[in-house]
Amino acid sequence: MVRRAIVDKNGLKKGTWSREEDDKLRAYIQRYGCWNWRKIPKFAGLSRCGKSCRLRWLNYLRPGVKHGNFSEEEDDLIIQMHRKHGNKWSRIAKKLPGRTDNEIKNHWHTNLKKHHKQMQTAVQEKDDPRENSESVVDHIEMLETENSVTNATSQEKMGERISCLPSQDTFWEELSPLCCGYSSVPEVNCTAGTGLTSMKILEESNVDFWTGEGLIL
């Protein structure tokens, strides 16, 4: 299920990524971070365009990316999010840690679309009470809205909670190879360092690893 690798007129390779290319890109980004997607292929020794590298990293090589079957919970969430936001795949992906917008989009077109149509037909035939009740998505987003309203307070709390983090620069320098693809980092008030690794700190601080936002518990 892959595209044959070809070389275009500019000498840039297209199509399937080989293992060797994956290794090169992964090694480069883990070492230097993704400071400029256009220049990375050159420095990493790849005959690919920056866009292609970015996509490959975000969808496959990035640590934490889940592959394989979607759970029922994930399916439900996708369906509800799609009902609410339409084809806003990146937005939907933010609610599913480890899933990429591309994967969700594919999953929707191959599996959920059919299911969704069946559901809609069923709803039209028999008025589905779920259509009128508050969905999980609505509830989550309502909480998020409340969270953003009290953002200042939250940030203060966040500052307190992770005031033990290393300096901001050190912190994101260490994390940058893992956080590539996200153009912004959260405004985190970091102060004195500790012996904890950044990953460990993230795990313990209720900060969403992928978005940098505080998690709703």
Next chain:
DNA sequence: AAGAGTAGCAACCGCATCCTT
């Protein structure tokens, strides 16, 4: 067994938006 049709998904393309100068 073989050819046709379909499903699944990685990857590309082009436009939109953001960021920097």
Next chain:
DNA sequence: GAAGGATGCGGTTGCTACTCT
């Protein structure tokens, strides 16, 4: 504020594997 470059996003394509006839 304008322009140009970088990045993000969603639609679409192309290829292989699988299923059906």
